[in-house]
Amino acid sequence: MRELTYTQAISEAIREEMDRDEAVFQIGEDIGPVRSRPSLWKQFMKNRAWQTPISESGFVGMSVGAAMTGLRPITVIMYCDFVGVCMDPIVNQAAKIHLMSGGQIKVPLVIRTPAGAGTREGGHHSGSLESWFVHSPGLKVVMPSDPYDAKGLMKSAIRDDGPVIYIQHRILHRLSKGQCPEGEWLVPLGKADVKRPGTDITVVGVSAGAMKALEAAEALAGQVSVEVVDPRTLVPLDVETILASVKKTGHLLVVHEAPRRGGVGAEIVRRVAEEGFGLLKKPPKVLGCVNTAMPYSPPLEDACLPQSSDIVKAIRQMLG
Amino acid sequence: MRELTYTQAISEAIREEMDRDEAVFQIGEDIGPVRSRPSLWKQFMKNRAWQTPISESGFVGMSVGAAMTGLRPITVIMYCDFVGVCMDPIVNQAAKIHLMSGGQIKVPLVIRTPAGAGTREGGHHSGSLESWFVHSPGLKVVMPSDPYDAKGLMKSAIRDDGPVIYIQHRILHRLSKGQCPEGEWLVPLGKADVKRPGTDITVVGVSAGAMKALEAAEALAGQVSVEVVDPRTLVPLDVETILASVKKTGHLLVVHEAPRRGGVGAEIVRRVAEEGFGLLKKPPKVLGCVNTAMPYSPPLEDACLPQSSDIVKAIRQMLG
Amino acid sequence: MSNQLGRRDFLRAAAVTGAAASLALAMPPSPKHLVELLRFMRKIRHFEERLTGLYQYESFLDKDDLAGDMYDFASKGIIAGAVHLYIGQEAVAVGVCAALRGDDFVTSSHRGHGHAIAKGAALGPMMAELMGRKTGYSKGCGGSMHIFSKELGLLGGNGIVGAQIPLATGAAFSAKYRGSKQVAVAFFGEGASNQGTFHEALHMAALWELPVVFVCENNLYAASTPAVISLATPNVAERASAYGMPGKIIDGQDVLAVHAAAAEAVQRARGGDGPTLLECKTYRFTGHAGAGKGQHNNPEELKTWLERDPIALFEKKLRDDGLMTAADQDALKRQVLAEVDEAVAFAKKSDFPTFDEMPVTADTDLLA
Amino acid sequence: MSNQLGRRDFLRAAAVTGAAASLALAMPPSPKHLVELLRFMRKIRHFEERLTGLYQYESFLDKDDLAGDMYDFASKGIIAGAVHLYIGQEAVAVGVCAALRGDDFVTSSHRGHGHAIAKGAALGPMMAELMGRKTGYSKGCGGSMHIFSKELGLLGGNGIVGAQIPLATGAAFSAKYRGSKQVAVAFFGEGASNQGTFHEALHMAALWELPVVFVCENNLYAASTPAVISLATPNVAERASAYGMPGKIIDGQDVLAVHAAAAEAVQRARGGDGPTLLECKTYRFTGHAGAGKGQHNNPEELKTWLERDPIALFEKKLRDDGLMTAADQDALKRQVLAEVDEAVAFAKKSDFPTFDEMPVTADTDLLA
Numbered sequence A, B: 001m002r003e004l005t006y007t008q009a010i011s012e013a014i015r016e017e018m019d020r021d022e023a024v025f026q027i028g029e030d031i032g033p034v035r036s037r038p039s040l041w042k043q044f045m046k047n048r049a050w051q052t053p054i055s056e057s058g059f060v061g062m063s064v065g066a067a068m069t070g071l072r073p074i075t076v077i078m079y080c081d082f083v084g085v086c087m088d089p090i091v092n093q094a095a096k097i098h099l100m101s102g103g104q105i106k107v108p109l110v111i112r113t114p115a116g117a118g119t120r121e122g123g124h125h126s127g128s129l130e131s132w133f134v135h136s137p138g139l140k141v142v143m144p145s146d147p148y149d150a151k152g153l154m155k156s157a158i159r160d161d162g163p164v165i166y167i168q169h170r171i172l173h174r175l176s177k178g179q180c181p182e183g184e185w186l187v188p189l190g191k192a193d194v195k196r197p198g199t200d201i202t203v204v205g206v207s208a209g210a211m212k213a214l215e216a217a218e219a220l221a222g223q224v225s226v227e228v229v230d231p232r233t234l235v236p237l238d239v240e241t242i243l244a245s246v247k248k249t250g251h252l253l254v255v256h257e258a259p260r261r262g263g264v265g266a267e268i269v270r271r272v273a274e275e276g277f278g279l280l281k282k283p284p285k286v287l288g289c290v291n292t293a294m295p296y297s298p299p300l301e302d303a304c305l306p307q308s309s310d311i312v313k314a315i316r317q318m319l320g
Numbered sequence C, D: 001m002s003n004q005l006g007r008r009d010f011l012r013a014a015a016v017t018g019a020a021a022s023l024a025l026a027m028p029p030s031p032k033h034l035v036e037l038l039r040f041m042r043k044i045r046h047f048e049e050r051l052t053g054l055y056q057y058e059s060f061l062d063k064d065d066l067a068g069d070m071y072d073f074a075s076k077g078i079i080a081g082a083v084h085l086y087i088g089q090e091a092v093a094v095g096v097c098a099a100l101r102g103d104d105f106v107t108s109s110h111r112g113h114g115h116a117i118a119k120g121a122a123l124g125p126m127m128a129e130l131m132g133r134k135t136g137y138s139k140g141c142g143g144s145m146h147i148f149s150k151e152l153g154l155l156g157g158n159g160i161v162g163a164q165i166p167l168a169t170g171a172a173f174s175a176k177y178r179g180s181k182q183v184a185v186a187f188f189g190e191g192a193s194n195q196g197t198f199h200e201a202l203h204m205a206a207l208w209e210l211p212v213v214f215v216c217e218n219n220l221y222a223a224s225t226p227a228v229i230s231l232a233t234p235n236v237a238e239r240a241s242a243y244g245m246p247g248k249i250i251d252g253q254d255v256l257a258v259h260a261a262a263a264e265a266v267q268r269a270r271g272g273d274g275p276t277l278l279e280c281k282t283y284r285f286t287g288h289a290g291a292g293k294g295q296h297n298n299p300e301e302l303k304t305w306l307e308r309d310p311i312a313l314f315e316k317k318l319r320d321d322g323l324m325t326a327a328d329q330d331a332l333k334r335q336v337l338a339e340v341d342e343a344v345a346f347a348k349k350s351d352f353p354t355f356d357e358m359p360v361t362a363d364t365d366l367l368a
């Protein structure tokens, strides 16, 4: 075992998969190290890192075309908020071509995008837009919360034959470290992980939400036994693991950074209500960002985002 | 009273509001009647209909700039599916500028877009993307299901000082007719309408879902007493009316054409579960499109969309 | 690396019989090839004429409508949906595709029947797709705007104006990455040249010298919008210079002119010298959508363009050059009409797909 | 109609004291105005230098990182977030804004402090915004990238590269619609010229002859990406011809050259003759983000550009022309530094906004 940071884990996955399959390459803005034009193509063939102009809808569309014709691009959208300029190639092209072509054409594409708030970057650099993708059939959606999952899920995403949206959290880049084995491992798409077992309440934490839920669970240790479930992938969603946990605890809290309204918390509540009716002893609750654009000012940003102290408070209220 | 079609009702609202306020104009593709260039600007000043090149992100962004500086654009996206090319000016600009400017700048913009399936136009012309907008704080979202609401809500949308997404349904364009008063009326944003009172089950029908729910209610008349609630606006959502209905019936079915996964049905279920826990006697249910791109073939399209017969079946199952 | 990748089976077409693509290597085309060009133009023409008959048109246009459907079509016929005809523009698809190899790639627009047929699509599965049958190219899941054929290198029509331009650019990127010497072509209208994707894709193609040919079919209208009020400058070709790319204006009614320009651009692409923008001046002879039954934009103007029917012009040339007689041409037309009959019969007797046959993978929670 | 609308109060600035905009009508500028140009350049320079000191930089760059943050900045200081400095480019903002009226509109980018100050923004509320205080231009809700001032016609910086180009075009549309004779300016980098929004907005501006000036600041880098690998042709100005619009290349280090070109373009716009694209060749003297503390793209190249510091060049000219002495210039610098001190003091003693003061309307279900 050794310690890896979240980004080291993702880097390692990408490097290993590039070694394994020459169809895998990265494309996006500022991903270096291509620095000078004359030797550009040659460098690219060596480096497999293709630094683009600022043209997201162009290079995402190109990635789809490349994926349709035998390559396996890892396409980087520098901040999740920027997908507003390139939703079309993601949801109308990548996601739909398999069905629209009658199953002939696969689009093995990973779109990798850092999301999340907490860095005081304001309204255009703090978004978490997973629920747009969850609502776009044909896409898989991955949101790891620690280095082990980050690596294993990235490898599965790259090997998947369909388009996968891989959302990494910008705070976890810096804060998340963990013990990891040497060598390679895969984490399957569609399998949740119980990050901490407990008996009193189920907290489903998405991405940094899982980290914050673990902090809250720790803060409540000895008083409340909190089970923290990390879905890891939102499509496919491992609803069985969530239902099993709720069956045990009778209480459900979902935590994510995206706005509550129309977020994946609502979708998880729907699944539990439809498929696990009667398991809940009290109303479920979703903690998400307040329904607003993200303000810049640090106290406002902190107030808008769910913090681990908010989770503690919510748990106390729900059980109290 | 007189009969209006759904599109006549919308047209009337636009015409009246244009007469009322010279800052109101329409902009979009193929909205005529500007036909020849030399007299273009003059015609425009007369016509207030600005026919654009196929440049959605450009003209939506321009509409935002115009709305920030004193105009009240009604901007047309020809099919809801095409918003993939212009989400940025909608969700990052129009929706966020009020907050990001510290409340200084308002964006009184209506984005009007026909949505919906049922016309065998395949994967790129059948979408209903309201839940993307519901999840984008700063926007209001309107989806009328009949001519009376269509007119009254359009007028309220135009007079609103913030950005409003007005989603009209392409099947209702042709099928929906209704008795309407002469003259002008407003329907407030944020007020649901009980389209048919009942006591056994609450069916929340969104847009054409309301029409189909009424058909189903009629088919079940005498056997099951179905209450059909049309939220009319999804943001703000009139959750009180929904809760009051569920309190009476104890059963909740939500019907919309967007895919079930991550749709507004999930959001409505969340609100009811959080705020009306204990009111439901049985599991709630969401009927939406199957989680797939829309196939072209008529039997497949019919099978993927919720039909009024599916509503009847679901109601029987839920109560049975 | 590139060689190894190149040898993998990435949409490399098997021997595509009957494909216009098989004409590729003849430059200038041989007499036999010239007749094939004509045959392909007729295939497109008569295939689409038949669609008109199968489309049961209903108009919903309300002259005072400020708010409804911008397009005036609907059908309860055996062929439904938005069916955009290519009639009048045949010389472009055929001239360009005749310059391609079987394994080259094509992306297309909402108006894609002509490109598919010119790239070698058989009329039976085309017709079946339009009738929503499981024998269609896309198993009935695509429809008129989404005809794909992996083996023909047909990467689909597209319902999103301009989206096909980056897709073709990406296919060209892939060809270059793999060292496969394939070329990609994007077909699109002058309306699409106003989309951001046009700018972004052409620019990156030029920057990275990708093997792609951009074929703009300027038919003077984008739905109801005349080019004269939607293009700031009359020629789309001139936009190429913004990217340091060659741009050429071509008579899109002259199949040989199109073919010659395309052959040069394809050679340039295949040779590693980068992309070209071709603007083919052409005209659609029918309304925008509704399988030819909707209103035409400008019936007066149409009359003068009908005099430049690409099929009539080319037939005259073949007769003038003594390569075909009127009787030969009549026979060819009958052959094609019979092929269309067969295609209709094939499609009509094909089954509709069932819900369970939809090509979706189990792990995507279809019903969740 | 247009007159009536024009008379309404649509962001018409009140008399904007101290705004560079007040220089507008002097062409060629009077000696007094020239000194004001220098003052505005210094205001930008010293305001931003102070930001560097207030930003507590931490680097997270990992040389082997294939997967993390592309940008290397973070701060736990009194100023946080992504702070992009304008130092080195001051001549562009000041030269352009000096050609504007107080009620003209400006949209800006992520690198927007210079544009705001040049359009007349006071340093106190600027600094307060960057410290997230409620006395900031955007009440602390915007931050570095989102400084708005309705009365100055400042329609915001933008965190989305290229998004500001259609916004300015729309403001110009509005001015034309209302007959108000206002002009709009969009400031953006050469990197932004690769976005689809550039293409779409410039094209529509040309098509509709809108009163807008597009100011591309080509500082040779877009974050870590050199223009030499991201522009297919070296000059962004050449793209203007694709839209039939004039495009000009200007020495962006020479405030008078910028001002002259801008004055001409603004006059053209205001006169109803349509848009212009100006490409100002310039250079940023600091790293991309991190308030000047991040790594510079190319320290070697930077050295040669520092010799063309726009402030030093202009000061020398003013001395050479006998309009100012070194002592005058030193005094001016001190005045500006004192103004910056005041701004910092003002901001520091201002309160943070509270959650309840956030400018949201009750009907949007903030907490639902």
Ligand SMILES: Cc1ncc(C[n+]2csc(CCOP(=O)(O)OP(=O)(O)O)c2C)c(N)n1
Pocket: B029, B054, B056, B078, B082, B085, C109, C110, C111, C159, C160, C161, C162, C188, C189, C190, C191, C192, C193, C219, C221, C222, C223
């Ligand atoms: C992004 C997008 N915007 C608008 C449309 C609606 N639309 C379909 S075809 C068309 C006109 C296209 O014109 P052009 O590109 O010239 O092609 P043509 O129809 O003339 O072949 C429009 C506006 C669309 N399908 N996609």
Ligand SMILES: Cc1ncc(C[n+]2csc(CCOP(=O)(O)OP(=O)(O)O)c2C)c(N)n1
Pocket: A029, A054, A056, A078, A082, A085, D109, D110, D111, D159, D160, D161, D162, D188, D189, D190, D191, D192, D193, D219, D221, D222, D223
């Ligand atoms: C749509 C979008 N893509 C990417 C980014 C990330 N980003 C911020 S600034 C920048 C570089 C911009 O370069 P340029 O336009 O030349 O402006 P400069 O920074 O040189 O002033 C990038 C890529 C963004 N903010 N928005």
Ligand SMILES: [Mg+2]
Pocket: C189, C190, C191, C217, C218, C219, C220, C221, C222, C223
């Ligand atoms: Mg056209």
Ligand SMILES: [Mg+2]
Pocket: D189, D190, D191, D217, D218, D219, D220, D221, D222, D223
């Ligand atoms: Mg730059």
